[in-house]
Amino acid sequence: MSTEALTLTDVTVDLGRQRILDGIRLDVAPGSFTCLLGxxxxxxxxxxxxxxxxxxxxxxxxxxxxxxxxxxPPEKRETAMVFxxxxxxxxxxxxxxxxxxxxxxGVARAERARKVAKTLERLELAGFEERAxxxxxxxxxxxxxxxRALIIDPPLLLLDEPLSNLDAAIRRSLRxxxxxxxxxxxxxxIMVTHDQEEALQMADQIVLMRSGKMVQVAAPQALYEQxxxxxxxxxxxxxxxxxxxxQDPVVASQAVTFGFRTRDARINxxxxxxxLTRKGRVIECVYTGDGYHVSIDTVDAExxxxxxxSVAPGTFAxxxxxxxxxxxxxxxxxxLPPLDRHxxxx
Amino acid sequence: xxxxxxxAPSLPIPGRRLPRISLGLLLVLPALTAITLLYALxxxxxxxxxxxxxxxxxxxxxxxxxxxxxxxxxLFSLGVVSASLALIAAMSIAIAGYLTLGATPWAVRALRWxxxxxxxxxxxxxxxxxxxxxxxNGMMNNVLVETGLMAxxxxxxxxxxxxxxxxxxWKQIPFVTLLLAGAMAAVEQSHIEAARNxxxxxxxxxxxxxxxxxxxxxxxxxxxxxxxxxSVLSVPMMLISGNPTMMxxxxxxxxxxxxxYGIANALGLFSYALTAVTAxxxxxxxxxxxxxx
Ligand SMILES: Nc1ncnc2c1ncn2[C@@H]1O[C@H](COP(=O)(O)OP(=O)(O)OP(=O)(O)O)[C@@H](O)[C@H]1O
Ligand SMILES: [Mg+2]
Numbered sequence: 080m081s082t083e084a085l086t087l088t089d090v091t092v093d094l095g096r097q098r099i100l101d102g103i104r105l106d107v108a109p110g111s112f113t114c115l116l117g118x119x120x121x122x123x124x125x126x127x128x129x130x131x132x133x134x135x136x137x138x139x140x141x142x143x144x145x146x147x148x149x150x151x152p153p154e155k156r157e158t159a160m161v162f163x164x165x166x167x168x169x170x171x172x173x174x175x176x177x178x179x180x181x182x183x184x185g186v187a188r189a190e191r192a193r194k195v196a197k198t199l200e201r202l203e204l205a206g207f208e209e210r211a212x213x214x215x216x217x218x219x220x221x222x223x224x225x226x227r228a229l230i231i232d233p234p235l236l237l238l239d240e241p242l243s244n245l246d247a248a249i250r251r252s253l254r255x256x257x258x259x260x261x262x263x264x265x266x267x268x269i270m271v272t273h274d275q276e277e278a279l280q281m282a283d284q285i286v287l288m289r290s291g292k293m294v295q296v297a298a299p300q301a302l303y304e305q306x307x308x309x310x311x312x313x314x315x316x317x318x319x320x321x322x323x324x325x326q327d328p329v330v331a332s333q334a335v336t337f338g339f340r341t342r343d344a345r346i347n348x349x350x351x352x353x354x355l356t357r358k359g360r361v362i363e364c365v366y367t368g369d370g371y372h373v374s375i376d377t378v379d380a381e382x383x384x385x386x387x388x389s390v391a392p393g394t395f396a397x398x399x400x401x402x403x404x405x406x407x408x409x410x411x412x413x414x415l416p417p418l419d420r421h422x423x424x425x
Numbered sequence: 426x427x428x429x430x431x432x433a434p435s436l437p438i439p440g441r442r443l444p445r446i447s448l449g450l451l452l453v454l455p456a457l458t459a460i461t462l463l464y465a466l467x468x469x470x471x472x473x474x475x476x477x478x479x480x481x482x483x484x485x486x487x488x489x490x491x492x493x494x495x496x497x498x499x500l501f502s503l504g505v506v507s508a509s510l511a512l513i514a515a516m517s518i519a520i521a522g523y524l525t526l527g528a529t530p531w532a533v534r535a536l537r538w539x540x541x542x543x544x545x546x547x548x549x550x551x552x553x554x555x556x557x558x559x560x561x562n563g564m565m566n567n568v569l570v571e572t573g574l575m576a577x578x579x580x581x582x583x584x585x586x587x588x589x590x591x592x593x594x595w596k597q598i599p600f601v602t603l604l605l606a607g608a609m610a611a612v613e614q615s616h617i618e619a620a621r622n623x624x625x626x627x628x629x630x631x632x633x634x635x636x637x638x639x640x641x642x643x644x645x646x647x648x649x650x651x652x653x654x655x656s657v658l659s660v661p662m663m664l665i666s667g668n669p670t671m672m673x674x675x676x677x678x679x680x681x682x683x684x685x686y687g688i689a690n691a692l693g694l695f696s697y698a699l700t701a702v703t704a705x706x707x708x709x710x711x712x713x714x715x716x717x718x
Contacts, residue, residue, distance in 0.1 A: 131618075153618070156622075160618075162615045164613070166615035166616050166618065168620070169616075170637040180623040183624040183625055227623070
């Protein structure tokens with residue numbers, strides 16, 4: 080098994096007359112799991128396709144280990160891609176699908192059959208060799224597609240929203256299964272997703288993208304707690320922003336705006352010291368399973384909070400957010416670094 | 426060539442059943458009559474004529490005589506048609522494959538524009554073109570001699586089986602390519618990309634991924650070409666003088682000079698048999714495919 084590092088230097092892609100990717104720089108450590116996260120149309124698939132060799136670069140360089148991939152055709156790159164639609168070949172059986180990459184590498188028939196059987200066993204699909212791929216369920220197809228990619232021990236695995244066609248329960252179980260498999264193989268993996276929960280759960284490193292640019296590259300926790308700017312924060316579930324008032328806790332001296340997540344904001348609880356508070360009228364109160372989701376109309380904006388008990392719409396309520404849950408942003412909407420906070424507190 | 430009739434769901438109430446069926450019959454009747462009168466009856470008549478002598482008694486004499494007189498022509502036809510089909514298949518796979526997988530956009534665009542032209546030229550004109558192109562002092566030899574690629578003494582006429590094969594192929598390649606390129610374009614792009622990602626070059630993609638998925642359409646194109654080639658009279662008449670020649674020529678000869686419908690129909694029988702065999706192969710192929718799906 081040869082797992083390798085991937086390095087992207089100023090990768091730029093134009094499609095038609097449009098710039099789709101703009102100066103992407105990224106280092107992916109060998110054996111790590113990187114997620115490309117971002118809203119629809121931000122260029123995640125394009126970046127993955129550029130790495131696999133299906134989209135020509137306008138500029139920049141792609142290196143895998145010691146090799147430069149930039150000018151190689153896709154069949155010479157030895158990357159293994161799993162397509163969003165799985166792209167299993169309908170005229171081949173399961174065994175033929177899995178064995179095809181081996182056949183291309185001149186592996187003898189008996190050896191091929193052995194490897195296919197082993198792979199099927201690992202995917203918990205033992206005995207499926209002669210099935211037609213059209214007779215498989217979505218989850219089974221997904222596994223076969225993954226198996227087909229992994230069967231050649233590739234140095235790099237590329238996954239384009241591999242779980243998005245599956246229903247929620249299978250998705251959750253496949254998530255951890257996929258991650259376990261990746262760890263046990265130690266294969267460098269890049270996965271595209273637009274599901275932040277999936278990215279946070281699975282990745283060692285998340286690349287947040289927006290309209291063809293990289294916004295932030297960070298570990299899941301850092302990304303979640305310190306999104307680079309307001310846009311990134313909104314994408315990561317920071318639904319509420321308030322302009323800072325004089326009596327608000329001093330989280331960062333230059334903070335103009337605070338962001339916070341709905342689940343960190345509470346309604347009608349005894350106000351603690353050093354908490355941000357806002358008063359407003361309740362517009363809506365919806366039961367969500369583990370509490371109520373409350374919308375409040377304050378002078379500035381509409382805010383969302385959670386409550387353990389139901390609140391009648393039309394009544395006035397006090398919303399409070401503990402200081403630790405506030406994410407400070409400067410005048411340019413950029414996140415204020417933690418260093419700034421320490422200075423303030425000192 | 427095929428028509429499908431869809432039955433309106435009939436209610437199980439006895440009183441309502443009869444009028445519904447007769448209404449359905451009424452709707453189908455014009456089409457059914459046309460098919461019966463224009464296709465089925467002439468076909469059966471020509472089959473029957475092949476097995477009847479002048480006095481109307483049943484006989485196999487026509488068939489036996491057709492084989493003894495024109496056995497060589499039948500083999501010739503079979504050979505020419507097979508060679509043409511092989512050439513048509515090879516060329517249409519090459520062109521459609523390039524249109525689907527080609528890496529040079531301008532070349533693909535040019536090819537897409539060029540290859541269809543022969544579609545709009547009728548067989549008679551094609552025959553005429555081929556005649557002036559392939560004859561001993563035709564355009565092909567003239568060009569070869571003038572560019573010094575060939576001595577004028579070694580110029581020979583291509584107006585034999587080779588001419589027929591080339592002409593049939595020239596006329597039918599665009600048609601089969603048109604069908605095949607459509608079928609290849611319908612193959613999901615991700616299937617091709619997955620194969621290339623797995624390490625397959627363009628050529629392997631063509632033969633192992635794209636062509637197997639487009640093959641049924643290729644068969645249809647080849648079978649339709651076979652039928653066209655077996656029914657064309659003008660091209661063999663214009664290109665071939667003497668024996669052996671295509672069966673259509675012989676059938677026309679039999680009818681125009683001898684008024685001998687019996688043997689002409691016996692020859693026709695052979696054409697039917699040939700197309701029927703290919704059609705059967707095709708049906709079996711598609712049925713097996715449907716079954717595994
Ligand atoms: N062949 C193409 N020609 C021109 N523009 C394209 C082409 N393919 C994609 N685009 C554009 O490139 C941008 C990025 O597309 P891409 O498919 O990479 O998005 P994505 O991040 O994968 O989105 P999603 O989450 O919806 O899959 C989009 O704005 C899209 O319109
Ligand atoms: Mg995408």
